[in-house]
Amino acid sequence: MSTIPQNNSETVAHTPGRASSIGVWILQVVLAAIIASGGISKLAGDPVMVDMFADIGAGQWLRYLVGALEVAGGVGLLIPALAGLASLGLAALLTGAVITDQFVLEQSPWLPLALLVVAAVIARTRWSRTEAVVGTLFRR
Secondary structure: OOOOOOOOHHHHHHHHHHHHHHHHHHHHHHHHHHHHHHHHHHHOOOHHHHHHHHHHOOOHHHHHHHHHHHHHHHHHHOOOOOHHHHHHHHHHHHHHHHHHHHHHOOOOOHHHHHHHHHHHHHHHHOHHHHHHHHHHHHHO
16 A cells, blocks of 8 residues: 655645745845945945045044944854844944935935845844844853
8 A cells, every 4th residue: 555645734834934034045145245245335445435424424434334334244144143133233224324314415215224124024034043142142
């Protein structure tokens, strides 16, 4: 007698989890590339970035700080244990970018706002791992 494999709920239940995990990883890689490339252009002294931070009026030290934070956040998104924390940090940085674009530079905040939403989705999805990492840090 042969047995026919049944399509039970356990097999079906694992498929969406894996697909969503792959989707979040794709978001992480894309966001990391966008954010890190922006950070590199700030650190490299791209004239557009130098002019933008001159218009902000806080000094070029802010360009270096934001560039370094963006590169660190982009790298952090690619490290599984740090992805949640990195996305939280980038969400905070992008919140500042939205406010600066809207009220200081008086330009459209849609790009940093869209990136903020992506960072928030990643942070929410990776929340359990973020809690575990933070819990480990505070137990020491």
